[in-house]
Amino acid sequence: MNPELVLVVGDMFVPQRAPDIDPQFKSILIPNKLQHVLSLGNIGSRESYDWLRSLSNDFHSVKGDYDIDDMPEKKVVTIGDFKVGMIHGHQVLPWGNTESLSCEARQLDCDIFISGNTHQTNVKVLDNKLYLNPGSISGAFSDMIADPSPSFILMVITGTEAIIYLYVLNDRTQKFDVNKVEYRKGEANYKIVNENENEGENEYEVNKDNMEEHEQENDNVQEQPPQDMQEQSQEEQNQQVEEQEQ
Numbered sequence: 001m002n003p004e005l006v007l008v009v010g011d012m013f014v015p016q017r018a019p020d021i022d023p024q025f026k027s028i029l030i031p032n033k034l035q036h037v038l039s040l041g042n043i044g045s046r047e048s049y050d051w052l053r054s055l056s057n058d059f060h061s062v063k064g065d066y067d068i069d070d071m072p073e074k075k076v077v078t079i080g081d082f083k084v085g086m087i088h089g090h091q092v093l094p095w096g097n098t099e100s101l102s103c104e105a106r107q108l109d110c111d112i113f114i115s116g117n118t119h120q121t122n123v124k125v126l127d128n129k130l131y132l133n134p135g136s137i138s139g140a141f142s143d144m145i146a147d148p149s150p151s152f153i154l155m156v157i158t159g160t161e162a163i164i165y166l167y168v169l170n171d172r173t174q175k176f177d178v179n180k181v182e183y184r185k186g187e188a189n190y191k192i193v194n195e196n197e198n199e200g201e202n203e204y205e206v207n208k209d210n211m212e213e214h215e216q217e218n219d220n221v222q223e224q225p226p227q228d229m230q231e232q233s234q235e236e237q238n239q240q241v242e243e244q245e246q
Helices: 023-028 046-054 098-108 208-215 227-245
Strands: 004-009 036-039 059-061 074-079 082-087 112-115 121-126 129-134 151-158 161-169 176-184 191-194
Touching (some): 004 129, 023 161, 036 046, 036 074, 046 059, 074 098, 082 098, 098 121, 098 129, 121 161, 129 151
Parallel strands (some): 004 036, 082 112
Antiparallel strands (some): 074 082, 121 129, 161 176, 176 191
């Protein structure tokens, strides 16, 4: 079974709350390299919507509380052997609470449940379901956080296995950190392969017991983002070096 590359984005708010996506993010999100794009709403404009659609022939979006387009409130997409449930998240109280979101996940009968609205990243497992929040890809402010770090998620799904790459713009270095998590369908925990420190406020939530269990064995593991994304990022770095030399 061939791996499928999935982009998960939330709460762009371009141009209302952010002028654009960070150029570093745009440089690695290449049209036709992604098999699926999943948007959690609050996109911001027709131009932003069209840009997301241009990234993949298989585009899905749910409606945020500020969207005016006619999009569904909830949606389920099948990718590999996973049923992926989607919701913006403003419908659930308290916002971002996994226990509250689990009621929606059970109704949608999904294996992976993704939601936004909080503008903060989150990775968690509850009742053998994986819950993901990609944060805000533009770093747009929200009622919960004034200055979130821009972030998004790439998933590589192969059958019953999912590898989650969480990209977060590091406030200190102004480069993106990549954190990697592995999850198998129906399991009660996920495996942290690598965690890069991010000094911004937008750190993803981890299962502390699981992290301690794998911390020692993963000390020497190096992060390897999806190859197409990695190659493009290196090209950009080379270009920056050439510009500095000139």
